[in-house]
Every structure is written in C-alpha cells, then in structure tokens.
Amino acid sequence: MKMFDPHIHMTSRTTDDYQAMSNAGITVVVEPAFWMGQPRTHVGTFEDYFLSLLGWERFRAGQFGIRHFCTLGLNPKETNNPDIADGVIALLERYLDKDGVVAVGEVGFDDETPAEAHYFARQIELAIEHDLPVLVHTPHRNKKAGTIRTLALIRESGIAQERVLIDHNTEETLPLVLDSGCWAGHSIYPHTKMDEARMVALVKQYGSERIIMNSAADWGVSDPLKVPKTAAAMRDAGIAEHEIETIVWHNPLAFFAQSARLDIAEAEAPLLIDQRHNWEGNSVLRGQVPQVTTTE
Numbered sequence: 300m301k302m303f304d305p306h307i308h309m310t311s312r313t314t315d316d317y318q319a320m321s322n323a324g325i326t327v328v329v330e331p332a333f334w335m336g337q338p339r340t341h342v343g344t345f346e347d348y349f350l351s352l353l354g355w356e357r358f359r360a361g362q363f364g365i366r367h368f369c370t371l372g373l374n375p376k377e378t379n380n381p382d383i384a385d386g387v388i389a390l391l392e393r394y395l396d397k398d399g400v401v402a403v404g405e406v407g408f409d410d411e412t413p414a415e416a417h418y419f420a421r422q423i424e425l426a427i428e429h430d431l432p433v434l435v436h437t438p439h440r441n442k443k444a445g446t447i448r449t450l451a452l453i454r455e456s457g458i459a460q461e462r463v464l465i466d467h468n469t470e471e472t473l474p475l476v477l478d479s480g481c482w483a484g485h486s487i488y489p490h491t492k493m494d495e496a497r498m499v500a501l502v503k504q505y506g507s508e509r510i511i512m513n514s515a516a517d518w519g520v521s522d523p524l525k526v527p528k529t530a531a532a533m534r535d536a537g538i539a540e541h542e543i544e545t546i547v548w549h550n551p552l553a554f555f556a557q558s559a560r561l562d563i564a565e566a567e568a569p570l571l572i573d574q575r576h577n578w579e580g581n582s583v584l585r586g587q588v589p590q591v592t593t594t595e
C-alpha cells in the first residue's frame with residue numbers, strides 16, 4: 300500500500316530515514332515550514348529555509364523515490380517576534396506562488412498571544428489570496444480551549460472549511476474538528492500525545508472521513524515510520540484495508556490536491572530514482588554507486 304506522510308520535517312532527518320520510509324511504502328511527504336528549536340534572528344534566514352524546502356530537500360527526497368511538497372508560513376511561536384514577523388509575511392507574498400507549495404502552514408496558536416491571533420488571521424487571508432489550503436497547528440497546552448478558539452477564528456476568516464486541515468488532534472478535539480467541516484490530522488508520537496492504539500480506537504469510533512495522520516517527525520524524539528506503523532496497527536485491529544488506504548493515502552492526496560499543485564494521477568505513479576543527478580552541483584552520494592530505477 301502506498302502511503303503519504305503529510306506532516307514531517309525532513310530537513311532534520313537523515314538519508315537513512317528517507318531510505319527506511321521508502322522501504323516502508325511512503326511515496327509522498329508534505330514538509331511544513333516550522334521553527335528551528337531556537338528563535339531566528341533575521342528575516343533572511345526564513346528565505347534560505349523556504350528555498351531549501353523548495354530546492355535541496357525536494358531533491359533529496361526524490362533521490363529516494365519520495366515526492367516532496369511543502370507548506371510555507373510563519374510558525375506560531377515566531378509570530379511573537381516583532382522584529383521579523385512582518386518581514387516574513389512579505390516574503391510569503393512571493394514564495395506562496397512557487398511550485399511545490401501545497402498550503403500555507405503550519406500556522407495557528409501556541410501560547411494564544413495577541414500576535415499569534417493577528418498573524419494566524421493574516422496568513423489565512425494570504426491563503427485565500429493565493430488560493431491555497433491551510434495547515435493549522437493546535438497548541439499542546441490547553442488544547443481543547445485552543446482548538447475551540449482556532450475553529451472560531453477560521454469561521455470568521457471566511458475560508459472554506461474543507462480547505463483547512465487542523466493538526467495534532469486528540470480524543471478531546473477530534474469531534475469538534477469533524478463537526479466544523481475541517482479535516483482532522485493526528486500526529487503519532489513515540490511517547491507522548493497520540494499513539495498507535497489511541498489512533499486505532501479513534502478510527503473505530505469515527506471512521507475515515509476527513510481523517511489524516513502523520514508522524515510530525517522533526518529534530519526531537521519522534522519516528523518517521525509512524526504512518527506505516529499505525530497502518531499496521533489498524534490492520535491488526537481488523538480495520539478494513541480500504542479504510543486504512545483512505546486515511547494514509549486518499550485523504551491527504553485529496554486535501555493537498557486542492558492547491559492545484561499536487562496532481563493525483565502523477566502522485567499515484569512511481570517516482571523514478573536517478574542518483575546520477577545533482578542539485579546545484581551537489582549529490583547525496585559520497586562516492587557510492589548511484590542507484591537508478593527504470594520502468595521495466
């Protein structure tokens with residue numbers, strides 16, 4: 300079964316991860332722009348980050364047969380830095396038009412400050428202007444209240460709910476998100492928040508409509524194989540194959556295809572690997588024999 304991890308920060312992962320993901324059946328990823336683990340001090344570093352998501356990282360994924368798309372946005376934490384926030388919004392005006400950008404994100408609330416509310420709303424406006432869907436991060440603290448506020452802000456913004464993916468859901472927030480008409484993402488972590496067994500229970504209760512799951516793997520303790528591992532747990536629990544496939548493949552494709560930059564037929568076809576290629580003169584190889592796949 301082909302799988303799609305629609306929220307993974309590959310910039311902070313290794314080529315071993317790409318290889319393992321590819322072996323496990325992951326053929327498409329979406330990498331949301333997020334923070335670095337420490338605050339950035341210049342607007343220009345966002346520009347280089349956006350360029351690397353659109354360039355080198357996309358190339359690197361392709362070298363392992365994985366199609367890479369990204370979402371661009373000013374992450375919630377860094378909306379609180381008045382020295383950079385407006386500068387990043389100005390950058391987004393240009394970068395949201397680039398090929399490979401399939402949504403605005405991740406945006407939303409972290410500490411629920413006034414700056415976060417302002418730039419959340421502003422970035423939804425950008426999404427409407429650029430005809431893109433939106434990927435929304437929900438806060439890890441006060442999650443239920445933060446999600447209620449998130450859904451209210453989305454309703455006021457005027458964006459169509461089916462163009463919004465609310466991420467990092469739990470048992471508490473999922474019914475609210477499904478009622479709203481937005482799509483519901485779930486991040487499966489090794490030790491905290493949502494895990495495989497809880498995800499299986501949610502699917503048994505709510506089914507697969509507008510349900511999406513991801514690894515949210517980044518530079519912290521996380522696992523880039525959580526989508527295939529959770530799919531296996533669903534199978535072991537007796538969830539039907541077509542339902543699993545809806546969650547790990549058809550749903551994320553349908554959501555991000557709304558950007559008109561992810562072609563479903565193209566994504567269904569295998570991406571041929573040709574490690575003889577370079578990106579701006581650079582390769583992922585260190586003297587190895589390049590892998591090349593051909594259509595038999």
Ligand SMILES: [Zn+2]
Nearest residue numbers: 331333405515
């Ligand atoms: Zn993330």
